[in-house]
Amino acid sequence: RGIDLGRASFLWLQFYMRLGLHDTGTARGMDDGDTIYIYDKQDSQGRLWDAVLDGSVQGVRAALDAGASLSGPEGSFEAITCRWPLHAAAANNHLEVAKLLVERGADVDRLDAVSEPALWHAVEQGHGRMVEVLLELGATASDLPSPAGAPKADYAALCHAAEKGSLSMVQLLLSKGANPYTYDDTGYCAYDYLVDQAKPLELLRALLNADANFGATQRQYQQAYQRLCAAVKRAQRYPALGCNCRTCNSVVEVRATEAEAAQTLKAQIGCVALVRAVQAGGPHCLDAMKLLHEKGALLDGQDQDGRTALHQAIRYNRLAEAKWLVSAGAHLDVADFEGLLPLHQAACTGNVEFAR
Incomplete structure (x- = not known):
C-alpha cells in the first residue's frame, strides 16, 4: 500500500493501544471493523502520539514545545476522529503523562469518538491509580x-x-x-x-x-408500588367461586386508565433486590438472596408487576430458593398486579412439587 514502515506507527483506536509490525488481530483480540490508525512518527503530531504511548514525559513536553496540538490542527486525525492523547495516556496507565497533558490544557472530561471520557478508559483497563489521578485532576x-x-x-x-x-x-x-x-x-x-x-x-x-440506605430504599420501592396500586384502581364485582384472580374475573374486571402519574410511580420502583436475584439465578443465587435479606431486602417486596421473589422463584423453577423464602417468612397470600397468588403461579407452570 506504499506505507513507509520506517516512518509509520500503528494505533489500535478501540483501546488506544500501540500495534507493533508483527502484532496480529488475533493476538490483540481485535474484531472485524476495528480501526488501525497509521501516523507519521517523524512529524510533531506523530512524535506526540509516540511519546504518549511510550509514557515519555520528556517526549510529550518536547513535542508540545515543537508545535504539536492536544486537539490536532484542522483536518488532522484528532480533529476528524475525535481521538485524544489524554485518553491514550489513561488507557495505557501513564500517570505523569496524564498530569502533564492536563497541565498543558487537555480537557479532563472531554469525550472521544465513542462519547467516553478519559476516566472511562482508566476504569475499562482496571487502572486504579490512574482513576485516582484523573479525579484529582478534576475528572x-x-x-x-x-x-x-x-x-x-x-x-x-x-x-x-x-x-x-x-x-x-x-x-x-x-x-x-x-x-x-x-x-x-x-x-x-x-x-x-x-x-x-x-x-x-x-x-x-x-x-x-x-x-447504609439499602434497607430504607427497598422499603421506598414497596411504598411506591402501593401508591401505584392506589393510582390504578380496579373494580371487581361478583368474584367467581370466591376466587379474586384476574382469570376468574376477566369479564367483570374494570381497570382505570394508567395516567402519567402512574408511569411516574413505576419509574420510582427500582431494583427490588430479592425479585431480581431469583430471576437472575446463578450458582450463588441463594447465598446472594440471604445476603440481600440480611441487609434489609424485603421478603415480600414487589416489582412493577407486583411479583414477589416467591412468584419468580416458582416461575423460573427455583425450588431451593422458593423453600428458603417460605422458611424465612415470605407470605403465600401476596397477589401480584393481576391478582395472581404464588399458588396460581405454580398452577400456571404445572409444577406439582411447587404447588404441594
Missing part, C-alpha cells in the same frame, strides 16, 4: 460527588466497574463516594448490574457494606 462522573453546582460528565463510573465485575475498582469508587443508585445511559444502576447479571458475591457484599 467528573454522574455517580461521583463534585463541588456544589459544578457540571458532571454524563458517565457513571461505578456502573461501568460493576458491569466489568472489577472488585478493586468498585471498592475504589465507593471509597470516593460513588452513588450505587445513579443510572447510566442504559437505565441501569450498579445494583442492577450486580444482581441482574449474578456477579460474584464479593462485589455485592462490597456494595451493600458501603450502602
